Amino acid sequence: MATTDEIIKRTAPSHLIDHNLIDREVESLCDGMVQYQKRPAQRRDGSVVDGLYNAWIIFNNPKQFNSYTTDMVKATILAFRRASADRQVNAVVFTGVGEKAFCTGGNTKEYAEYYAGNPQEYRQYMRLFNDMVSAILGCDKPVICRVNGMRIGGGQEIGMACDFSVAHDLANFGQAGPKHGSAAIGGATDFLPVMIGCEQAMVSGTLCEPFSAHKAARLGIIADVVPALKIDGKFVANPTVVTDRFLDEYGRVVHGEFRTGSQFKEGQAMIKEGEIDLSLLDQKVEELCAKLLDTFPECMTKSLEELRKPKLNAWNQNKENSRAWLALNMMNEARTGFRAFNEGTKETGREIDFVKLRQGLAVGTPWTEELVDSLMPAAAR
Numbered sequence: 397m398a399t400t401d402e403i404i405k406r407t408a409p410s411h412l413i414d415h416n417l418i419d420r421e422v423e424s425l426c427d428g429m430v431q432y433q434k435r436p437a438q439r440r441d442g443s444v445v446d447g448l449y450n451a452w453i454i455f456n457n458p459k460q461f462n463s464y465t466t467d468m469v470k471a472t473i474l475a476f477r478r479a480s481a482d483r484q485v486n487a488v489v490f491t492g493v494g495e496k497a498f499c500t501g502g503n504t505k506e507y508a509e510y511y512a513g514n515p516q517e518y519r520q521y522m523r524l525f526n527d528m529v530s531a532i533l534g535c536d537k538p539v540i541c542r543v544n545g546m547r548i549g550g551g552q553e554i555g556m557a558c559d560f561s562v563a564h565d566l567a568n569f570g571q572a573g574p575k576h577g578s579a580a581i582g583g584a585t586d587f588l589p590v591m592i593g594c595e596q597a598m599v600s601g602t603l604c605e606p607f608s609a610h611k612a613a614r615l616g617i618i619a620d621v622v623p624a625l626k627i628d629g630k631f632v633a634n635p636t637v638v639t640d641r642f643l644d645e646y647g648r649v650v651h652g653e654f655r656t657g658s659q660f661k662e663g664q665a666m667i668k669e670g671e672i673d674l675s676l677l678d679q680k681v682e683e684l685c686a687k688l689l690d691t692f693p694e695c696m697t698k699s700l701e702e703l704r705k706p707k708l709n710a711w712n713q714n715k716e717n718s719r720a721w722l723a724l725n726m727m728n729e730a731r732t733g734f735r736a737f738n739e740g741t742k743e744t745g746r747e748i749d750f751v752k753l754r755q756g757l758a759v760g761t762p763w764t765e766e767l768v769d770s771l772m773p774a775a776a777r
């Protein structure tokens with residue numbers, strides 16, 4: 397009987413049709429701010445597999461916490477289509493450079509300086525954003541979000557569109573919408589209720605309070621969490637987060653909540669003193685890729701398609717209405733909120749005086765450029 401290798405050699409066709417949309421390097425669409433790397437696949441024992449790869453899609457905008465510009469969104473759509481069509485690719489690893497941020501969502505500088513006050517332009521942008529989220533949810537390969545740091549706003553949304561998330565435990569998660577003039581309708585309002593239930597989704601989507609990777613694991617937003625902080629060469633859990641007990645004296649769950657007061661400050665000092673090492677994160681990601689490799693490919697794709705449906709159906713039901721509303725929102729609250737973040741500083745703050753705005757609207761004050769200018773952090777001082 398012929399061996400599998402002999403059969404492959406004898407029967408594999410000499411020409412394969414290329415199903416990619418365009419034949420351009422991902423990096424060429426965005427000056428390298430999104431990188432596409434085919435990294436050799438590994439077996440569970442760590443040995444490298446000939447001819448098979450994992451596609452790493454990497455956001456490379458560290459100065460702006462790996463937020464995505466319009467060009468980066470275009471490149472990301474192409475990257476996921478490329479990975480989906482590439483016969484040699486078995487899994488996609490979606491991540492960012494560095495250890496501070498996976499992604500903090502849309503680029504607030506571009507939002508404030510180009511899209512603010514231009515709903516027709518933002519509608520075009522949101523076509524691209526929607527296609528980016530759909531490209532993740534429609535990828536024929538399993539998608540792992542390697543959470544190399546904070547996952548905030550639209551970064552949390554594209555992260556939740558992935559099939560698996562593995563995070564290091566210094567990463568924070570959360571939305572920014574109603575604090576920065578938007579609503580988390582770029583996927584979070586579709587995915588959160590499905591993933592963590594309506595009550596916790598409401599807390600995250602409206603109050604916009606960040607939560608730790610340990611809490612994200614407890615809530616079910618991520619599949620796994622590993623330490624990244626080394627003190628004297630030894631990995632330790634995030635010292636700003638409660639990880640040494642599950643309940644407080646009243647029987648309430650405190651595991652994964654942030655420490656407070658002097659304990660939190662001491663934890664921050666420990667992080668400053670320590671060394672950040674993402675080797676355990678990469679080990680966990682490679683282990684997951686190796687497990688995914690050890691399956692039938694078509695059955696894997698079918699399982700992905702079915703298990704994605706709760707998120708995908710919610711997303712498809714709402715994404716076009718969300719796009720239209722987000723465009724129009726650029727006339728008032730998004731224009732105000734993203735300008736405030738972009739023009740604010742640590743000293744002036746980066747958010748408006750929400751009470752002042754509400755007081756004005758409560759007496760029917762109309763939205764004018766003058767009102768918006770008066771709400772900017774520097775003006776309010």
Ligand SMILES: CC(C)(COP(=O)(O)OP(=O)(O)OC[C@H]1O[C@@H](n2cnc3c(N)ncnc32)[C@H](O)[C@@H]1OP(=O)(O)O)[C@@H](O)C(=O)NCCC(=O)NCCSC(=O)C1=CCCCC1=O
Pocket residue numbers: 459460461463500501502503504505525546548549550551572573576578579581582722737
């Ligand atoms: C809470 C933060 C994520 C982290 O805060 P902190 O640790 O205090 O860092 P900062 O000093 O705020 O930021 C450091 C520098 O990074 C720049 N930065 C941070 N985030 C962005 C961003 N998203 N775009 C551009 N630049 C960013 C920041 O300006 C600092 O640089 P500087 O030169 O000014 O010193 C906090 O950073 C934060 O809240 N960031 C903004 C989060 C945000 O609002 N994202 C957009 C949400 S809306 C969105 O993503 C959407 C997606 C699609 C659907 C529609 C939509 O609205």
